[in-house]
Amino acid sequence: MSGHIYGINGPVVTVKDAPELAMMDMVNVGELALIGEVVGVEGDTATVQVYEDTSGLTAGEKVVGQGAPMSITLGPGLLDDIFDGIARPLKVVEAESGPFIGRGLAIPTLDPKRLWDTQILVHEGDILQPGDCYAQCQETPLILHRCLVPAGLSGTVSRVRPDGACTVEDVLMELTDERGRTYPLKLSQRWPIRTPRPIAERLPIHRPLITGQRIIDTLFPIGKGGAAAIPGPFGAGKTMTQHQLAKWSDADIIVYLGCGERGNEMTQALEEFSELLDPKSQQPLMCRTILIANTSNMPVAAREASVYTGMTIAEYYRDMGYHVALMADSTSRWAEALREISGRLEEMPAEEGFPAYLASRLAEFYERAGYVRTLEGREGSVTVIGAVSPQGGDFSEPVTQNTKRYVRTFWGLDRALAYGRHFPSINWLTSYSEYIADLKPWYDAHVSPKFMEDRQRIFTLLQEESQLLEIVKLIGADVLPEDQKLTLETARLIRVGFLQQNAYNAIDTYVPLEKQFRMMEVILALYDGSKALLARSIPLSQLRATGIFDRLCKIKYEVPNDSLDRFQGYEQDVAEALRQVDEANR
């Protein structure tokens, strides 16, 4: 299964005399055995996209097919580490070849020498089906790694190894199928990255991914198993938002994919996540995190593959019964990789030079998100959150528009808000979540039956504010009736005291749902009480003079997450301010 290089155009290589190469086959290109994948076949000519730098490659060098689609190794040791777009461990690559990724380095994804204290869960004679768990080991203090029989394989356990220390390459047991063929099963397994891993069934989305970010959890929540996009212009806070979600969201596992962005951001992520502790378990965040870095200085074809590598790893842990969140920063850089390769393949360009299959690639990616019943019968999910960086912040460009078709949560970042240092700069007028109805029963049961009602009132006040501000622009605020002034004052409190959230403040960076709810309750109690007073022709200025609106703006910094009893103080302050104004007008 080999041929010869005939033409080279950047990452795209034409191979002659290769009648046996099939579409999607993984190949080794040239003397350095660079890793590539067949993306086109015509007669005995194949087109290969190469995941490594092709400089120095010459015509005539040999190309060898591996007879299998582009696959990665899955197993313990993925967590708490950083990989490139085709799952090579970057720390090992760097140790062997320095900071510039060496080429043709056949470095295994998982350390072949590392020993894992493994428990075998099956006995000779057991009959196993796809998805059955045959062994487990504690991968990190947070995550039990469970080895499942791969899809398409079933049979009788014919040989088992005793419990104890094993490498990812040791055979743990053998499975013999009906026809007498035996298959060795290990701690690790291979999976083709472009093939979604099978599940038993999709389940409805019914519980939120809790992020601790108020504007997300309260106004525009995402369900576990859902898909969201964060489009935003340069510097609006896409990466920061993704980092906040990676740090604080209540997923069991985070796969963080740095796709075509600056390399120092990934270094920063690695450093920060190693230092921070998971709020639930007090273990380092990296114990539940996998980083995949294909930064702007790395080969463009590997960037194309990196999203599938990330997704396959996410699905692998989902199948063990975990809730996984996959962050991709940025899907625009991925789309640009598609465009570049498509151009080299001389395909007919569609909108803005992107290939005609941009939409279907985006759809395939986001459709791999979902809340599922696994083959084993457990529940697991993959939530996908993709940053989009449209040029000039223009949301009408093809990547943003096509992404919008496949995600149900849209957190649109806004240049003006970011410029005014309103962070997160998620614009509450253009953003949306289509999961509200799906998630309401969960919020009713786990936070308060009033949560979604309060949310709706907050949301309505913000919308009314935006309409009133149009009028104010024309005629000024002074002529507005008092109750509309109250709407403006309350909406300001909501924006400053509730929506703005400072990622650098120890108390404010992560806020549990209970605190979010209590904050809404206090704000709405002030609004309702004020409204009753205004109905008696008392001017709003008297209420403002009490300073209560400004006081409530500070709750976010003054009430630590573990001292929510302090809310009583604010509730009393609201009652006291209302009482004062009431008495002064008796």
Ligand SMILES: Nc1ncnc2c1ncn2[C@@H]1O[C@H](COP(=O)(O)OP(=O)(O)OP(=O)(O)O)[C@@H](O)[C@H]1O
């Ligand atoms: N929640 C937040 N709290 C405080 N500051 C924030 C927040 N979000 C963003 N910022 C500020 O905005 C700056 C830019 O954010 P970030 O790097 O995430 O933008 P970006 O959209 O990813 O930019 P690029 O287009 O360059 O990738 C941050 O360095 C930070 O100072």
Ligand SMILES: [Mg+2]
């Ligand atoms: Mg960024």
